[in-house]
Amino acid sequence: MEWMPSRRRRWFEAPCHLCRLDTLDPDGLCPDCRREWRAALGQPRCRACGLTLAAGDGTAETCAACVGRASPFERVLAAVDLNPPVRALIHRLKYRQDFSVLPLLQATLADAVVADAAAVGVEALVAMPLHSRQRRRRGFNQSWLLAEGVARATGVPLLRHGVRRLRDTGSLTALSASARRATLRGAFVADGALPGRVAIVDDVFTTGASARALASALRRGGVESVAVWALARTP
Ligand SMILES: [Zn+2]
Ligand SMILES: [Zn+2]
Incomplete structure (x- = not known):
């Protein structure tokens, strides 16, 4: 999905939330920080505990620790x-x-x-x-x-x-x-x-x-x- 919190551009530059460089972008991140922010998203995670899945978990939906464990x-x-x-x-x-x-x-x-x-x-x-x-x-x-x-x-x-x-x-x-x-x-x-x-x-x-x-x-x-x-x- 496209990353677009708001389609409105700011009228004035304001400091980036993370590096404080001025930016016009509506989500408040400069292009470099947005790239970094996005890179941290969308990682495959365990359905039961929310932790990121390790390479060894393969295509499993739960991590090794959660397999067979009842979850509320x-x-x-x-x-x-x-x-x-x-x-x-x-x-x-x-x-x-x-x-x-x-x-x-x-x-x-x-x-x-x-x-x-x-x-x-x-x-x-x-x-x-x-x-x-x-x-x-x-x-x-x-x-x-x-x-x-x-x-x-x-x-x-x-x-x-x-x-x-x-x-x-x-x-x-x-x-x-x-x-x-x-x-x-x-x-x-x-x-x-x-x-x-x-x-x-x-x-x-x-x-x-x-x-x-x-x-x-x-x-x-x-x-x-x-x-x-x-x-x-x-x-
Ligand atoms: Zn920044
Ligand atoms: Zn888990």
Whole structure:
């Protein structure tokens, strides 16, 4: 698919999101940085964990570690690995409220999932919820903003109500996998009318503990199939 987040050209030059050289291009990347950005996309990935497939995996759809292992997800799809440029742009959005990078991040995720949206027949998107306190602190939910872009590109509606985060779990990055699971137990509730097939939209997929906890809540709420669409996968 052609890489074209927006057809509008900028009226004025602005610094490239990555190298800060002035550019007129609407996605905010100069030609060199765009080439690099695109090179990181479209790699074959494991359906179950979202990691890039190794050469030894051949034409398999799952990596060696995931073969024969039950997954709570219909599929895990990530647009790109959490490489330094992607990490920097997500950081700018989340912690510096730099919304100029949002169209690029939205387009990157939307382009990666548009084919899957049709193939899987996803009926609704669920943005990974933040706890209300966390949302107030940040002022927005970055996953929600990404999901809005995906909804526009795919035509799949974004659920506005019915899924909540009950507990402010804080940052989970320093916790072990089992500690994450314990912290997240009962953290989400799905109490709205939910369709059978949904996709969770998240900015970063690391151990998948949050997505798993949310998927269990969705299943208790009647959802049959849960996919995960993440902008970036921690390699
Ligand atoms: Zn550049
Ligand atoms: Zn895998």
